[in-house]
Each structure stands twice: as structure tokens, then as C-alpha cells.
Amino acid sequence: MKPPAKRGEASAQARRTTAHAEPHPVLRVQDLFMIYGEGDAQVQALRGVSLDVYQGDYVAIMGASGSGKSTLMNILGCLDVPTSGRYLIDGVDVGALDERRLAILRNRKIGFVFQSFNLIPRMSALANVELPLTYGGVGTAERRTRALAALDQVGLADRIHHDPNQLSGGQQQRVAVARALVTAPALLLADEPTGNLDTKSTADVLEILDQLNDSGRTIVLITHEDDVAAHAKRVIRLVDGQIIDDLRQAPVDGPPPRPLKAAR
Amino acid sequence: MNGLEILRFALRGLVANKLRSALTTLGILIGVAAVILLVAVGEGSSRSITQNIQRLGANTLTISPSFSGGGGGGGGGGGMARPGGGQNSGPRTQARPLVLADAKALTDKTQLPAVKSVSPVVTANSAAATHEGASHTISQVVGTYPSYFEAANKQVAEGQYFVNADVVAARKIVVIGKTVAEALFGRTEPVGKAIAISGVPYTVVGVLKESGSAGGMQDADDLAIAPLPAVQQSLTGFGSLGSILVQATSASASGDAQSQITAVLNQRHGITATGSADYRILNQATLQETVSTATGTFTVLLGAVAAISLLVGGIGITNIMLVTVTERTREIGIRKAIGASRGAILGQFLLEATLLSLVGGLTGVAVAVAGAQFTIAGIEPVIVPSSVALALGVSVGIGLFFGSYPANRAAKLRPIQALRHE
Numbered sequence: 294m295k296p297p298a299k300r301g302e303a304s305a306q307a308r309r310t311t312a313h314a315e316p317h318p319v320l321r322v323q324d325l326f327m328i329y330g331e332g333d334a335q336v337q338a339l340r341g342v343s344l345d346v347y348q349g350d351y352v353a354i355m356g357a358s359g360s361g362k363s364t365l366m367n368i369l370g371c372l373d374v375p376t377s378g379r380y381l382i383d384g385v386d387v388g389a390l391d392e393r394r395l396a397i398l399r400n401r402k403i404g405f406v407f408q409s410f411n412l413i414p415r416m417s418a419l420a421n422v423e424l425p426l427t428y429g430g431v432g433t434a435e436r437r438t439r440a441l442a443a444l445d446q447v448g449l450a451d452r453i454h455h456d457p458n459q460l461s462g463g464q465q466q467r468v469a470v471a472r473a474l475v476t477a478p479a480l481l482l483a484d485e486p487t488g489n490l491d492t493k494s495t496a497d498v499l500e501i502l503d504q505l506n507d508s509g510r511t512i513v514l515i516t517h518e519d520d521v522a523a524h525a526k527r528v529i530r531l532v533d534g535q536i537i538d539d540l541r542q543a544p545v546d547g548p549p550p551r552p553l554k555a556a557r
Numbered sequence: 558m559n560g561l562e563i564l565r566f567a568l569r570g571l572v573a574n575k576l577r578s579a580l581t582t583l584g585i586l587i588g589v590a591a592v593i594l595l596v597a598v599g600e601g602s603s604r605s606i607t608q609n610i611q612r613l614g615a616n617t618l619t620i621s622p623s624f625s626g627g628g629g630g631g632g633g634g635g636g637m638a639r640p641g642g643g644q645n646s647g648p649r650t651q652a653r654p655l656v657l658a659d660a661k662a663l664t665d666k667t668q669l670p671a672v673k674s675v676s677p678v679v680t681a682n683s684a685a686a687t688h689e690g691a692s693h694t695i696s697q698v699v700g701t702y703p704s705y706f707e708a709a710n711k712q713v714a715e716g717q718y719f720v721n722a723d724v725v726a727a728r729k730i731v732v733i734g735k736t737v738a739e740a741l742f743g744r745t746e747p748v749g750k751a752i753a754i755s756g757v758p759y760t761v762v763g764v765l766k767e768s769g770s771a772g773g774m775q776d777a778d779d780l781a782i783a784p785l786p787a788v789q790q791s792l793t794g795f796g797s798l799g800s801i802l803v804q805a806t807s808a809s810a811s812g813d814a815q816s817q818i819t820a821v822l823n824q825r826h827g828i829t830a831t832g833s834a835d836y837r838i839l840n841q842a843t844l845q846e847t848v849s850t851a852t853g854t855f856t857v858l859l860g861a862v863a864a865i866s867l868l869v870g871g872i873g874i875t876n877i878m879l880v881t882v883t884e885r886t887r888e889i890g891i892r893k894a895i896g897a898s899r900g901a902i903l904g905q906f907l908l909e910a911t912l913l914s915l916v917g918g919l920t921g922v923a924v925a926v927a928g929a930q931f932t933i934a935g936i937e938p939v940i941v942p943s944s945v946a947l948a949l950g951v952s953v954g955i956g957l958f959f960g961s962y963p964a965n966r967a968a969k970l971r972p973i974q975a976l977r978h979e
Binding site: 370371372374393396397398399401405411413414415424425428472 | 898
């Protein structure tokens, strides 16, 4: 089922380009299983997924609903624990971490963007973006500076005091992206970030992700839209909890392909 | 993540649901205010009763004849002295009344070092008194010695007391109570005027200070006090004494005084160790003790009732915090997903619960202090500082205790469970 040739090729290429600077992959998943329920009602959401993602890569995970891509994403974001298998972020084995260290890991290493934005209601955009820094113990002044910079990066410098319900879906998602990147995480995870957005907002968000990747941020996103996947340097397809296809569209250390502008 | 940030999150959470927070706070407010106020009312009533007893005369023992053998009637409770116990309930053959010689025997300082003064007392009830056409029935005419004034805590407001020389000479002079003065003289000055008590002329030498009668008791100002032989001559005759009022040297010595008096009187009256006494001693100090124990129980009972309302308020906090946690499960998930530790979530919700109870407790104290300024059911409440501290402490404790279950539930949620919650 696995395409060892392509995967090997991709890994080899990644290793070649980053070997001197980056000995570990940012993200390494080995033989991941996720089983829900018991007996007849048992569902195998993931059946032996293995994956390496290196610094600067831009990976799109595609698959039909029920293919296990959301389960995989939740495990990658340390929101869920796999039934078996190893998961390393920056060389750190997540399975060996206790509750407190896991919280620190989520805070420092991972930025998560949800399909449904998941901003905290009744908190301004600025406060939402500051939140991870607050939990990370960053001082008030620095927090403010970094949150403003992140909001500026997603083009919302003029909306910082708006509450989430005063913002459009696209704007909310951009606040969510700002919140995910404000801690300068090693990994930016996005679970169908454009799933709830119109075309224009989708383009805005994808452009921001492209820029982030161009500046060296590692991104893994889930999508079922080919248009969105076309932005990625590498596209992985999941079917029934297994990787059936791993396609490299652009080199890890190059710019993202950005076909959207070329296509229009 | 420091405490101040957690406090900010907690405040934000409370302000987001103002009405709900206010109503929950109200539960604690009522509980705390009830505890403090009811204890204050209990304390106030206890103090007013103690004051009333003290008004009758501090450190005093009243010896009165007892003709019922060992039976020694109800009222006084702990004040009753029954040295012989109750075995001998048969008819008494040797019961002797109290006489002046008994009173004189009690003045022996070597045998009774704890006794300060002894006042033999005869009383005539409902004596008709007249003055220039005005008449009044004095409910109590007391014939006694001058030491009675100090022992019974009767002070003269106008005029003067009578002295020992007046007693020796059996002068017909009298010190009258406020009620008598008003009934007979109205606004005119009574001192120096003559009144007739049961037809016998007396000269008023003084008017007593108003003692203020306690509710339910008889008018303590409706009395006249005259030298013992004068009253015996004109009203009661030279028989037995009504009672003997003994003042102890101090309140703590009243127990000693009681046992010394018992020893002397037993000897004089021929009471054996097994026989029952033909007199009884009412000790103000023990009476006071008994009453304050009773009112103390009363205060504790009031406090307990109020404490239940505080408990109900605490359960209100748990309930509201559980709703809050359920309602904000998704928010908890988001916070965890972006790196909130279990401690931070626990702290936030625990602090919300504690703030609710603390604010409720503080306003409850304020309400209770304001309420204590008014007279409640005829009692002036006296705030007991320890009840304030206790109610406040308990209310904060309740916040912590009743908040910890919902807060723990929030903190323990796995991020993915919380995020999937709709």
C-alpha cells in the first residue's frame, strides 16, 4: 500500500537539504494506530501511519471524510493520544511526556488552526492572540508587541479590539492563524483551515500560509480541496487510515508553488 | 502564567455572566448576613438579660424562708441551695422563720469573711399611700437597713438615703421609687414632703433613680424603702423577716459566701447534714451563669440555622460552576489546545468560585453590620467579631470546597473531548 519509493525519495531529498542544520525531522510519526470502540463496533481510524516532516516543508494531507486525516491531525497537535505508535516533535517523544510538559509542548512547539476558528468569545482579537503567550508566561509588554506583530502579519492591525463575533469568517480565521504563529512554533498545524470560508477569504488565508512557509515555517494542513493542496510542497493522501500516496510538488527548501496566482 | 493573569481570566468569566454571578453571590450573601445577624441578635438578647440580672444587684445572695421542706420551688434553678438534698420530704416540725438574730449572726466577719453586708428585709405588698388627696397603691414597701441600697443596687436620684441612726431611732422616713413619686407628687418636688402609708405618716427623704423595668417583670420603680423598725411598727409587725439580702465581697466570692451562710444558718436552725433546710439562698452569680449558659445555647442554635443557609448558598455555587464548566467546555478545550496547563484551568475556575463566595461574604458582612444598627424584635443586636471572621472564612472555604469539584472536572478534560463538545 505504501509508496516507499516516493516517500524515500522525498525523505532523502529533505535530509540532503537540511542534514547540516537539522538533524531531526520537525515531526516524526512511526507506525501510528488509532482504534476507537471495542468488539464489533471497533473502528480503526489509523492503521500504521508513518511520516517524517522536515523544517520548512509544507504538507497537505488529503482524504475523504472517515479516512482518518482529522484523527491524525489531532494526534499531531497533541490533542489526542494514539492507541499505539511513536510520535516525536523536534526529537522529543510525545508519548513519554506528562500532562504538564504536554501543555508546555502544545504552547511552545505547536500552533493549531481549526476549521471552526475556535476563538474565545467575548475576548478581543488582541486578547485571543495574546492568550498562548499568557499561558507561556510572557510578560505583558512583550506579549502586546508580539501579538500586534502577529496580527499585523495577517493584515488585521486595524481590527485588534474587535470581538470575534464582530469579525467575518475570514478575519476570524486570520486571527486564529495569528494566534497559532505568535509563539513562533516549530510546527503550524491547520485542520481544514479554509473549510468554512468563501473563495476570497480562502485566498487570503492561503496567501498568509504561503508567506509563512516562505519565511521558513513548517506547515501541515488538512484539506479535501485540490486548490488548497496545490499550495503545498508535498501532498499525502490517506485512505482508510493508511497513506496511499505521497507526492512531492516542490523542494522542501524552495518557495511554495503558489499556483493560485499563476492559475488566475 | 502567573496568579494575576489567572485572576483576570476568572474576573472576565464572572463578568461575562453578570446576572448569574450576582444571583449566586446573593445566596452566599444571605447566608453570611444571616449567620452574623442572628448571632448578633442572640448575643444582644444575652447581654440584655445579663444586664437585667445585674440591675437587681450584683454579688448578692437573697436568703428567704422555705416552708416546703426539701421541695424548694422552681424559678431560680441553679440559684437554689438545698444543702440537705430532697430525702426528707415529710412534714416539718422544726421549720423556723428567718429572724433578725439570723441576720445579725451573718455579720460575723470571722465566720463569714466573704460577706460584705447583711440587710434584713421585710416587705409589705400593696400598701396604700396618700399625699394631699393623691393616692397610690405602692406594690412593695421595703423595710431594711441602709446597706440594702448598695446591695440591691438602688441609687437615690434626689434627696438622700436614710442612715443607721434612722434605723436605730425607727424614724418614719422613706425613699420612694420613681413611679410612686410621679403618682403622688406629679411634677412637684417630693423630698421633704409627708406621705401617709397605710395611714402612718412618713417623710420622703429621697427619690430613687429610675431603674427601668424590664419587659414582663413587675415595675421595679413602684416601691418605697424605709428603715426596718419603722415598717415593722406600722405595717408588718415584729415577727419574722421576709428575707435577708447579703452582699458578697465580690462576684467570685459569692460561692464562698453562700457556703459560709449555709454553715451559720444550719447551725442556728439546727439543720443536720441529712435534714433539709428551712431557708433557701438565691445566688445572683449562679443565676447569671445559668441564664448566660441558656442564652449561649440559644445563640448557637440561631447560628446553626443560619449556617444551613450558608451551606445552601455553597451548593448554589457548585451548581452554577458545574453549569459554567459544561457551558464553557469548548473554551476549556481551546485553552488547552493552545497550551493552558491543568493548573491554569483549575486555578481559573477555582478562583471564579472563590471570588463569587468572597464577594458574597463581604457584602454579607456589610449587610449584617448595617442590619445590626436596627433594633430587631426588641433586641439591640451586638455583632460578635468572631462570627464575622467565621462567616467570612467559611464562605471563602465554601467557594474553594464547592468550587473544587467543577474546577477539577474542567481541568481534567482531555483537549480533544472538550473541543468536540458542542
